[in-house]
Amino acid sequence: MDERDVVIVGAGPAGASAGFFLKEERPDIDVLMIDRLDEGKYSRYHRMCGEAISRAAFKDLAPLGPTNVVNRITRMREEWPGGRVVEAKAVGYILDRPAFLKGVLDRYRGRGGELIHDAVERVSSVGKGTLLTMTSGRSVLARNLVAADGANSVIRRTLFTEAPPIMIWTEQHIVKRKVREDTITFLQAERYKGFYRWEFPSGENARIGFPRGVDSLAGEEVLETHRRPIPMGGLRTLVKGNVLLTGDAGALTNPLTAGGIRVAMLSGRRAAEAVLWGDPSSYQRWWDRSPFSSGTFMRAFRKLESMSDLEYEEASRGLNANPLSLAWGYLTRPHLREIYGAYGPSGRYGW
Ligand SMILES: Cc1cc2nc3c(=O)[nH]c(=O)nc-3n(C[C@H](O)[C@H](O)[C@H](O)COP(=O)(O)OP(=O)(O)OC[C@H]3O[C@@H](n4cnc5c(N)ncnc54)[C@H](O)[C@@H]3O)c2cc1C
Incomplete structure (x- = not known):
């Protein structure tokens, strides 16, 4: 039986960050990361995002910095029913997210971290840890398990009882249209039911998204379309024994802004630290007190x-x-x- 100190399921923002910080702090620790997607599918999956992240996020993530920056954001614009437009300072980046994540994963692998492509299908608690069985038939025993397997986390569904407080199905389109390259725009209206429509720059193009089926894009030249749910609002329980839910697996995305990259990466970091301290429950305490979980x-x-x-x-x-x-x-x-x-x-x- 393959037995590992730490297994991370998912190599998105949460998992890549957990792997990076584990190896950054303790290069000799034995870590296996598993992601179900090969390189091509991984890139497509991770492009399904506005790719916006604030400059402040990188204070939480140092020594990781903003790389693969496509646009520098200085302003946020909000359009409200009745025609009012509010503009405010907002400093951040639009990243080429797949390339940015690849850079983080390269640094993880550079320190001896292992990444395999396989899908975790079954999860069960056993005496010493958690047994994971993959599509290939391979199984591994995780003494510590960082669940970073996204919105439909098999680990959350199997080992935890709560469902995400909010799950909004969204569609995002990459369209051939030039928008202000330093501004992220939000349209607020009753029809988005607490959510919004976003229009972000993306190099020469724009990323436009909204809850599924609410708007149409007639007249736009659509280059790519993706549909995915965003789990938001945070579960009450993120830790069970040595299993820690991070990022979208724990529904940590902000329920008002739907910003999830920063909190996913920060939760990956805090989960890594809790594992290294041998105190997984410290991760739960961090989340409960963090401004990110504010009601x-x-x-x-x-x-x-x-x-x-x-x-x-x-x-x-x-x-x-x-x-x-x-x-x-x-x-x-x-x-x-x-x-x-x-x-x-x-x-x-x-x-
Ligand atoms: C349309 C859209 C736009 C968004 N825009 C923004 C934005 O502009 N800014 C922002 O901050 N946030 C945004 N978000 C939210 C953000 O994308 C997520 O919160 C963030 O990706 C969460 O990261 P994660 O690592 O937890 O999960 P994911 O990014 O979902 O990564 C999960 C990884 O786990 C792997 N995986 C899943 N199941 C298994 C399995 N069984 N076995 C092995 N591997 C598995 C997947 O292949 C994937 O690589 C957006 C979300 C959507 C849907």
Whole structure:
């Protein structure tokens, strides 16, 4: 029986980060990473993303820095029902995400980390750890298991009882259209039911996404289309024995902004540290106290989900780049406090 100190299932942002930080901190640790997708499919899968990440994210992830930058973002633009447009400073990047992840994985492998392509099909707890069986028939016993296997995590479904609090099916299209290359744009409206439509630059093209089936792209030249769910809101339990759920496997994506790359990578890092300390439950404590898990975001999402276009319009009047206007909105429109209260934190921790 193949037996490993640490097995990471999934080589996306959460898994790549967990592997990188395990090997960065302890090059001699025995780590096996498993991803079901070969190189071509992996690239396509990981392009299904707005690929936006804030500059602040890299403070949490040092020594990893922003590489494979396609666009430098300086502004965020929001279009609200009634025609109000709010623009604010927002500093970050659009990455070539598959290339960025490949760079992180190369550094992991450069320190002796192992990555194999196989799909984990069955998972069971055994005395000393967790037994994983793969499509190829190969099995491995993980003394510590980092679950980074995304929205439909087989590890979460098998070993944990909770489902993601929110699961939104989205579609994203890469379209041949030039948009402002330094700006990420969000369209807010009742029809998105708490979510939004995004229009991000992507080199010479744009990435446009929204909840599945809500908008049409008539008249656009669509180059590529992807459909996927985003699990959001965070599970209450992320650790069971030596099994740790990270990133989308734990539904850690922010329920208001749907930003998930930063929190996936940070959770991978914190899970790696908890494993190295021999204290998996410290990972749960980190999450429970972290600003990323604040209930503010979920309350704002639930409020937006129930609002009409008229109420959206009213809410937008309290929003502009001046923080005082936010405070004024908070004080004078108590029925919209969930939204004004979440606005600042979502800029700091939402992407
Ligand atoms: C349309 C869309 C746009 C988005 N835009 C943004 C954005 O602009 N900014 C942002 O911050 N976030 C964005 N997100 C969210 C972000 O993409 C996710 O939160 C992030 O990818 C989560 O990373 P992860 O590593 O947890 O999971 P994933 O990225 O889903 O990676 C999981 C990995 O696990 C592998 N895997 C799955 N099951 C198995 C198995 N059984 N065996 C072996 N391997 C397995 C998969 O092949 C995959 O490589 C977006 C999401 C969507 C759907």
